Amino acid sequence: MTPLGGDGGAGSPATGWPRYNRIAMQPADYVGPGQVAWFQFTIQAPATAGYYRLYLRPLIEGATWLEDFGVFWLVTVLNADGSRPAPPQTGLGYSYQSVSTVRGTFNVHLIKERLLAVTVKTLTANTTDCSNNCPAKPLDQYASENGAYAGMNGTYLCPPDYAQCAGKVNSYDYAVYNSNLRRWINYNALNAQNGGLFFNGASTSAYRRTFVYFQNQTPINAAITNFPLLVLNGSVIDSTSEQNGSQMLKGTKGAIGVDGTYVYLAIVTNATVTDSAFVMQALGARDALNLDGGGTAAMWIGGSYKVGPGRLLPNAIVLTKP
Incomplete structure (x- = not known):
């Protein structure tokens, strides 16, 4: 289980991403053209309710060309009582x-x-x-x-x-x-x-x-x-x-x-x-x-x-x- 947002520790020397800002996967079988591979993971929500951006992208040490590919979701972490948090403050x-x-x-x-x-x-x-x-x-x-x-x-x-x-x-x-x-x-x-x-x-x-x-x-x-x-x-x-x-x-x-x-x-x-x-x-x-x-x-x-x-x-x- 990986905490959303990371812990601020040092991570990948190649990318500079903080530790736990990325989901660590064990090496998988080769996925060839046209093939599909399934990955499952669990993310621990932050302790503070709010709105967080979850960004998923493939990352292989040394393969920096992969860093331009990915998808993101806006994740809402609810208050303890199940209510939605206050709207995020936007800049002027x-x-x-x-x-x-x-x-x-x-x-x-x-x-x-x-x-x-x-x-x-x-x-x-x-x-x-x-x-x-x-x-x-x-x-x-x-x-x-x-x-x-x-x-x-x-x-x-x-x-x-x-x-x-x-x-x-x-x-x-x-x-x-x-x-x-x-x-x-x-x-x-x-x-x-x-x-x-x-x-x-x-x-x-x-x-x-x-x-x-x-x-x-x-x-x-x-x-x-x-x-x-x-x-x-x-x-x-x-x-x-x-x-x-x-x-x-x-x-x-x-x-x-x-x-x-x-x-x-x-x-x-x-x-x-x-x-x-x-x-x-x-x-x-x-x-x-x-x-x-x-x-x-x-x-x-x-x-x-x-x-x-x-x-x-x-x-x-x-x-x-x-």
Whole structure:
């Protein structure tokens, strides 16, 4: 039995790997081309609950060319009572990481910043409600026009490359508060269908049905609605019965989340909308809203795209710093 993570002692002189960071195997019979060999082993979990990466690769002393081959799993070590440990802390700024959830492990492009250190702005290319041939621009233009540090795409839109969008190109059926104009675009879309995330400085609020905000409005300086709300008060919202076919297909999904301290901009790969909800919960978001993905997905930070640029956008979210 080998302890996960090693003991810090000296190990292989050829590779420099610490002792017990590798699983020692007795010499095995020769495995030829097309043949299969089975190996079994037991790993002792660390004493501290948390999230650990288990990396398996073949290693033969002196055969350094093998070191580039292997596979890894994200291993969750539960608390003594069987509960899951607190989500791992991620660094600020941009990261690309694998996130373990009850629905599997997903790769995520993530921008995470302290709410007190940035200003969240929700922006629209149109200054009034628009139903066809609406103005749209690339994400980096939204960023440059606002002196932004980072940003990502916004709501679902009707793109010009969809035949069913003839007569409503670049329109969107969701309410977005234009932070620069200080007014709502598509105000009447604050309704019983769409969810929303609302910002007043570093204070945030979320609604599964935005007509609740419509009835009891509070001051805001940024807000965006879309469907569905993914997470509310730390719990995943199961909206599967209300989702359309594309939302239930694996693909690239966007999301924005908050937890009272941080704002999360995320693009999840090879996921359904419900998968994305569990990813946002695992990242630590208390509230999270689904955003557009697929060919619209775009994420920009520090002068370059991490995802995209994707399609031209009629609305977007940016983060500015003092």
